[in-house]
Amino acid sequence: MNMAQTFFFYDLETSGLNPRQDRIMQFAGQRTDMDLQPIGEPYNILVTLNDDTLPSPDASIVTGITPQKTVEEGYTEAQFARMLSEEIFTPDTIVVGFNNIRFDDEFIRHLFWRNFYDPYEWTWKDGRSRWDLLDVVRLTRALRPEGIEWPVDDKGEPSNRLELITKANEIEHENAHDALADVTALIAVTKLIKQNQPQMYDYLLKMRDKKLVQKLVNVDDKKPFVYASGRYDKEFAKTTVAFPLTTSRNGGVIVYDLRYDPTQFVDLSVEELSAKIFATWEERQAEDFVKLPVKELQYNRCPAVSPLGVLTQGDGWKKISLDAETVQKHQDILLSHPDFAEKLRSIFENKPEFKKMTDPEAQLYDGFLDNSDRVRVEAVRNADERELADFHPDFQDERLSSLLLHYKARSFPNLLNEDELRQWEEWRTGHLQAQMPQFMKSLQRLAPSATDEQQFILQELQLWMESVLPSVDARNAVMLKLKQLDKKVEYY
Numbered sequence: 117m118n119m120a121q122t123f124f125f126y127d128l129e130t131s132g133l134n135p136r137q138d139r140i141m142q143f144a145g146q147r148t149d150m151d152l153q154p155i156g157e158p159y160n161i162l163v164t165l166n167d168d169t170l171p172s173p174d175a176s177i178v179t180g181i182t183p184q185k186t187v188e189e190g191y192t193e194a195q196f197a198r199m200l201s202e203e204i205f206t207p208d209t210i211v212v213g214f215n216n217i218r219f220d221d222e223f224i225r226h227l228f229w230r231n232f233y234d235p236y237e238w239t240w241k242d243g244r245s246r247w248d249l250l251d252v253v254r255l256t257r258a259l260r261p262e263g264i265e266w267p268v269d270d271k272g273e274p275s276n277r278l279e280l281i282t283k284a285n286e287i288e289h290e291n292a293h294d295a296l297a298d299v300t301a302l303i304a305v306t307k308l309i310k311q312n313q314p315q316m317y318d319y320l321l322k323m324r325d326k327k328l329v330q331k332l333v334n335v336d337d338k339k340p341f342v343y344a345s346g347r348y349d350k351e352f353a354k355t356t357v358a359f360p361l362t363t364s365r366n367g368g369v370i371v372y373d374l375r376y377d378p379t380q381f382v383d384l385s386v387e388e389l390s391a392k393i394f395a396t397w398e399e400r401q402a403e404d405f406v407k408l409p410v411k412e413l414q415y416n417r418c419p420a421v422s423p424l425g426v427l428t429q430g431d432g433w434k435k436i437s438l439d440a441e442t443v444q445k446h447q448d449i450l451l452s453h454p455d456f457a458e459k460l461r462s463i464f465e466n467k468p469e470f471k472k473m474t475d476p477e478a479q480l481y482d483g484f485l486d487n488s489d490r491v492r493v494e495a496v497r498n499a500d501e502r503e504l505a506d507f508h509p510d511f512q513d514e515r516l517s518s519l520l521l522h523y524k525a526r527s528f529p530n531l532l533n534e535d536e537l538r539q540w541e542e543w544r545t546g547h548l549q550a551q552m553p554q555f556m557k558s559l560q561r562l563a564p565s566a567t568d569e570q571q572f573i574l575q576e577l578q579l580w581m582e583s584v585l586p587s588v589d590a591r592n593a594v595m596l597k598l599k600q601l602d603k604k605v606e607y608y
Contacts, residue, residue, distance in 0.1 A: 119208040121243070122208065124204060126211065127213060127299045128140050130175065131165060138169070139163070140223050141179065141181050141183075143159065158299065162185065163191055164190035165187065169183075182580070194526075200227075205244060208244065210245050210246065216246070245324050252316075253281070253309070254276060254346075259432050259435060260313040274353065282305065285305075319422065323418065323420070326415040332422075340359045341360075341421050342356075343358040356375050358372060363461065365467065367416070368415065370457075370464055374442070384459075386462065412464065488512060504528060521540060555577075
């Protein structure tokens with residue numbers, strides 16, 4: 117039976133920026149119907165930070181959430197994962213956030229992975245899907261800005277930060293960076309776009325379907341298309357006309373920004389092209405560095421794309437400082453150099469892998485589980501405490517045994533036997549020690565200029581660190597290491 121579709125708007129506050137090792141500390145969300153009217157009460161919950169994690173002091177100052185508060189009021193990760201899976205990301209739910217596809221969704225995936233849930237099903241199975249409002253905002257601002265006030269930042273540059281859009285449009289947004297306040301603001305901005313630019317809104321809502329994106333951005337029938345992305349230039353409202361060149365790994369496509377003349381790139385060797393694609397940040401700052409205007413587009417990441425026809429209305433070409441002649445000319449050059457696309461394809465297909473992580477919690481993308489392990493994973497998730505105490509499934513995938521130990525240690529610590537406790541403490545100590553230098557440096561940097569409120573947070577963080585470090589010896593070892601690095605750190 118088909119349920120009525122609903123939106124679920126959500127936002128996270130996290131202990132840092134890396135979904136592989138940082139954790140969700142606050143989750144807020146609100147379900148709405150398709151007219152954006154609220155259904156039921158909002159969620160606003162804390163998730164307990166475990167004693168193997170030192171939160172980023174910078175993140176803590178922004179969110180105001182201390183580890184101690186999460187321990188007092190939060191759900192365990194296992195409880196929270198169950199709530200998400202069974203209550204929140206229900207069938208026919210469209211999960212919506214603001215930059216969620218690149219940020220929040222990754223934290224949810226890793227949470228599910230650590231807690232023995234499928235990391236992907238919540239985004240596609242049983243009529244579920246996801247949508248990201250950030251790129252919708254970008255394309256609306258670029259091509260259909262009418263009816264909405266668009267803010268600039270304190271440098272006078274265009275900005276799409278949520279709190280600035282709400283302020284410019286006199287939408288209440290108290291406590292920016294509180295998850296629930298951000299969700300309320302996000303629903304209000306979504307209404308603003310729906311009311312003022314309904315066509316753009318309806319079109320981009322449909323385009324969250326990757327099959328429709330594939331139809332438009334098609335390497336077999338190559339046609340230029342309009343594309344808004346964070347990777348494009350601010351001065352052109354983050355929007356350009358792109359051209360699909362060739363397939364890339366993981367079911368994506370490599371696209372070329374037709375704003376730029378390809379003549380200077382098409383005859384470069386594979387080595388020269390690679391040097392541009394994989395250039396470091398420092399290399400890119402050099403005066404003579406010319407960026408290669410290509411990027412990967414992932415069909416399943418709700419890209420903000422549309423046919424060229426959208427530019428013929430309302431001075432679209434002019435708004436993004438392009439014209440049809442330039443686009444045609446650059447497209448013809450690309451079509452007359454098919455070897456250029458081929459060179460790019462081989463570069464992206466042989467792209468260096470991310471550095472292999474040794475920590476199984478960070479190895480989500482090292483491969484899919486086989487069917488037999490999927491059954492065992494489900495058994496772990498459904499086991500009660502009594503069953504879990506003596507549950508040692510014969511996993512095929514070597515990542516899962518370590519994950520199970522960590523899962524038990526965090527959510528059911530009283531179930532660990534002596535040997536498991538020793539293994540967990542060993543891992544936890546090493547993990548904390550690896551986080552310490554950066555943590556201490558950040559405390560040291562922030563302390564001198566902190567307000568009273570911020571001082572309180574920093575002191576709580578220091579107390580947290582002292583309470584979770586396993587022993588005085590472990591702490592001394594870290595301090596010694598810091599001194600050896602000639603980075604003397606003192607408790608402030």
